[in-house]
Amino acid sequence: MHSVIYPLVNSPVPNDLELAIPGSIPFFNVLIVIALIAHLIFVNIVVAGAVYTVWNEVKAIRKKDPVIDRLAYQIATQVTIHKSIAVVLGVAPLLVISTIYTQYFYPSTILIGKMWLALIPLLIIAFLLLYVYKFTWEKWSHRKAVHLSFGIAGTGILLFLPLVFISNATSMLNPQMWEGSRGFFHSLFYYPTIWQKYFHFMSASFTVMGMYMYWWGRKKSLKHSDPVYTEMKNFGKKSAFLFALLQLLAGPILLLSLDSQVRSSFLGGSLFHSALLVTAAILAVIWIAMLLQLIRHESKRLFVSSLALLLVIMGLMGWIRGEVRGLYLAPYMDESPRTVHTVK
Amino acid sequence: MDFPTIDFGWLGNGNLIGLMAVVHVFINHAAAIGGSILMVSIEYMAIKQNSEVLDRYARRLSKWILIITTTVGAMTGVGIWFATMVIEPTAIGSLLRIFHWAWFTEWIIFVSEVVLLLIYFYMWDQWSGEKKKLHLRTGIALCVMSWLTMVIITGILAAQINPGNWVKTLSFWDAFFNPTWLPSTIFRTFAAITLAVAVMTPLVGWFVKESKDRHLVLKMLGKWLVLSVPMMFIFGFWYLKSLPDQAQTLVVWATGMSSFMFLFINVLGLLLILVLGAMLLDGKPKFPIALAMFTGLFSLTLIAEFEIIRENIRKPYVIYNYMYANGVLKDRVELYKKEGALANSKFSKVKEVTEENKIQAGEELFRMQCIQCHTIDGVRGNRAMTVRINGWSEEAIARFIPHLHEVRPTMAPFAGNEKEVEALAAYLHKMVLEANGANTQAVGSK
Numbered sequence: 095m096h097s098v099i100y101p102l103v104n105s106p107v108p109n110d111l112e113l114a115i116p117g118s119i120p121f122f123n124v125l126i127v128i129a130l131i132a133h134l135i136f137v138n139i140v141v142a143g144a145v146y147t148v149w150n151e152v153k154a155i156r157k158k159d160p161v162i163d164r165l166a167y168q169i170a171t172q173v174t175i176h177k178s179i180a181v182v183l184g185v186a187p188l189l190v191i192s193t194i195y196t197q198y199f200y201p202s203t204i205l206i207g208k209m210w211l212a213l214i215p216l217l218i219i220a221f222l223l224l225y226v227y228k229f230t231w232e233k234w235s236h237r238k239a240v241h242l243s244f245g246i247a248g249t250g251i252l253l254f255l256p257l258v259f260i261s262n263a264t265s266m267l268n269p270q271m272w273e274g275s276r277g278f279f280h281s282l283f284y285y286p287t288i289w290q291k292y293f294h295f296m297s298a299s300f301t302v303m304g305m306y307m308y309w310w311g312r313k314k315s316l317k318h319s320d321p322v323y324t325e326m327k328n329f330g331k332k333s334a335f336l337f338a339l340l341q342l343l344a345g346p347i348l349l350l351s352l353d354s355q356v357r358s359s360f361l362g363g364s365l366f367h368s369a370l371l372v373t374a375a376i377l378a379v380i381w382i383a384m385l386l387q388l389i390r391h392e393s394k395r396l397f398v399s400s401l402a403l404l405l406v407i408m409g410l411m412g413w414i415r416g417e418v419r420g421l422y423l424a425p426y427m428d429e430s431p432r433t434v435h436t437v438k
Numbered sequence: 439m440d441f442p443t444i445d446f447g448w449l450g451n452g453n454l455i456g457l458m459a460v461v462h463v464f465i466n467h468a469a470a471i472g473g474s475i476l477m478v479s480i481e482y483m484a485i486k487q488n489s490e491v492l493d494r495y496a497r498r499l500s501k502w503i504l505i506i507t508t509t510v511g512a513m514t515g516v517g518i519w520f521a522t523m524v525i526e527p528t529a530i531g532s533l534l535r536i537f538h539w540a541w542f543t544e545w546i547i548f549v550s551e552v553v554l555l556l557i558y559f560y561m562w563d564q565w566s567g568e569k570k571k572l573h574l575r576t577g578i579a580l581c582v583m584s585w586l587t588m589v590i591i592t593g594i595l596a597a598q599i600n601p602g603n604w605v606k607t608l609s610f611w612d613a614f615f616n617p618t619w620l621p622s623t624i625f626r627t628f629a630a631i632t633l634a635v636a637v638m639t640p641l642v643g644w645f646v647k648e649s650k651d652r653h654l655v656l657k658m659l660g661k662w663l664v665l666s667v668p669m670m671f672i673f674g675f676w677y678l679k680s681l682p683d684q685a686q687t688l689v690v691w692a693t694g695m696s697s698f699m700f701l702f703i704n705v706l707g708l709l710l711i712l713v714l715g716a717m718l719l720d721g722k723p724k725f726p727i728a729l730a731m732f733t734g735l736f737s738l739t740l741i742a743e744f745e746i747i748r749e750n751i752r753k754p755y756v757i758y759n760y761m762y763a764n765g766v767l768k769d770r771v772e773l774y775k776k777e778g779a780l781a782n783s784k785f786s787k788v789k790e791v792t793e794e795n796k797i798q799a800g801e802e803l804f805r806m807q808c809i810q811c812h813t814i815d816g817v818r819g820n821r822a823m824t825v826r827i828n829g830w831s832e833e834a835i836a837r838f839i840p841h842l843h844e845v846r847p848t849m850a851p852f853a854g855n856e857k858e859v860e861a862l863a864a865y866l867h868k869m870v871l872e873a874n875g876a877n878t879q880a881v882g883s884k
Contacts, residue, residue: 109440109784112532113536115535175560178512181516183549185545186545188519189541192530192534201441201785204441204442204524205442213520221508
């Protein structure tokens with residue numbers, strides 16, 4: 095496995111641009127955490143929602159259950175709405191990362207440039223497929239196989255695309271590996287931590303989608319006695335809990351796959367980093383216990399507090415992510431500093 | 439120069455950005471800006487006339503606008519950014535440093551535009567009766583937001599071609615409120631409405647079957663058209679005059695047409711659109727479908743032509759008087775000529791030209807300084823080396839390279855030392871010979 099070389103003799107990182115970064119870097123770093131979490135919540139809902147739509151439609155066909163079919167349709171509608179917001183919310187974190195990590199993010203992007211550009215047609219196709227899927231739900235109710243194939247195709251693309259972002263974000267932290275990089279598919283098995291991050295991201299997606307479905311189903315079932323909302327609520331609760339448990343596995347796996355020096359910072363090497371991780375881990379365990387309570391008894395208060403706690407945990411995770419980035423890049427930053435004042 | 443390079447081969451790197459931009463502008467102008475204005479105008483008319491048919495028509499339009507703008511529209515917008523990020527990283531990186539907060543503001547507006555569009559479509563049936571006014575206001579807010587995103591992006595695009603005092607002051611405000619911003623913003627606004635009317639008119643008969651309602655819609659479209667076409671003329675002229683002198687002279691050249699053809703086609707086309715507007719004002723439910731079809735197609739061509747001109751007249755710069763189209767800073771050229779471009783490039787595998795690595799060094803240089811616009815053998819003949827330097831000797835190419843910007847003012851100067859000139863010439867000569875040789879053989883064997 096690789097390790098970060100301290101100190102760097104020949105940094106592979108290009109010099110920063112001549113024009114200064116227009117603002118305070120710590121402020122930008124906070125902005126990345128907030129903007130990225132907002133974006134990821136919507137992406138989580140879209141990716142896991144698309145899977146759950148297909149899953150429930152298949153279940154409805156097999157059980158011949160119209161309630162589950164309507165549940166699938168409800169999720170499909172939410173997916174198409176949330177995907178529009180997910181896209182626009184993705185602009186802000188990319189904007190900030192491009193501006194303050196130009197020297198790292200641009201090379202890592204260009205090295206997988208063809209796949210990076212392929213994101214555009216792939217996302218367009220996925221979104222259009224999912225629109226067809228949603229808008230033909232009733233019209234094609236007697237042609238379920240055709241209908242389902244649109245959902246499966248759209249969902250398949252959405253399951254693949256996070257790998258492109260993960261691959262880019264991982265490559266930007268490993269400049270010393272750029273020279274050996276041979277495009278996107280090679281990157282998937284070349285850089286460390288990619289699949290661990292994918293596993294972490296996917297289990298987070300189904301957790302967040304579960305919470306969303308529980309919230310939506312609960313809100314609606316207070317007003318309507320439609321069984322579809324009860325189904326949604328119960329399905330959501332179970333999904334949130336099960337995948338939260340999986341997170342307890344995904345988190346440590348990711349932690350162990352990090353660079354040894356970065357990992358050791360979080361495992362006692364640095365008091366600050368270790369405290370950050372321990373706090374997040376304890377809160378995560380408390381949160382899972384709350385979810386378990388929620389499955390047993392319905393309670394608005396419990397739900398609201400678990401949601402608030404989830405947001406706090408996500409905030410901490412985002413912060414940790416920022417710290418990990420900082421630790422990986424620190425030696426390069428010393429070698430090729432960022433432009434904070436324009437020299438003219 | 440400072441980043442890795444990428445080669446999209448036969449398609450051409452620049453064409454890829456252009457393609458993305460043209461598709462985006464079609465959708466953004468015709469659907470998001472012009473289309474929304476017309477859609478909300480129709481809803482307003484439906485309320486005034488108490489017409490259920492017109493209300494349904496506006497609702498159907500909103501569904502199509504939602505689908506198209508949140509898929510192809512939004513993604514090609516992001517796509518322009520992605521494409522420039524991998525092809526012109528230094529240029530887009532610098533623009534982001536100058537305009538970060540303008541882009542950030544545009545992002546906030548963009549988010550509200552999408553949210554408003556979602557509310558507008560999904561609340562159509564819920565917000566009826568007393569709440570209808572609220573729905574209409576949501577639509578108006580949507581139009582304002584989609585227009586504002588264009589206002590901000592136009593500021594950035596206009597600064598690329600005429601950054602005014604920014605080059606001296608490096609002040610954001612000087613860059614944003616550049617001399618070209620206002621005329622180009624107003625020009626684009628009316629171009630968007632014209633485009634939307636032109637695209638929508640042939641489809642009215644399909645959406646609105648009743649002749650009474652069709653009459654009302656066509657009349658409204660006619661009104662927008664007779665207002666927009668003259669405004670395009672006026673602000674288009676002002677826009678032209680606000681360009682740097684050299685860019686003004688390049689407008690006709692950028693289209694590849696003769697001056698006469700350029701004037702003839704554009705003026706006649708716009709006049710025909712105006713004629714359609716006048717005929718629509720009449721509101722007759724039947725109108726010449728051929729003219730409507732022509733208007734639709736011509737408007738799309740016009741907007742594509744406009745974007746191509748805008749990109750081409752900026753040459754040799756990507757940010758005027760600051761950075762050349764290949765991403766080399768104007769004030770770095772002399773340094774690279776002295777010290778060599780390869781020695782100053784982090785990602786080049788060759789740092790110094792030798793007899794052994796000459797061809798490889800040439801390729802690195804081609805990728806660093808030429809590939810942004812040129813291809814070896816590609817879809818656009820006038821940018822393909824197999825056409826431009828067909829039959830040239832290696833020595834002739836080497837003699838031409840140091841002077842190419844003097845002979846062709848649209849070319850950026852080559853920023854490299856003498857050895858690098860020779861390496862580039864050797865590489866180009868070899869590649870052209872191979873490509874043309876292969877073509878000749880292929881033709882010969884047929």
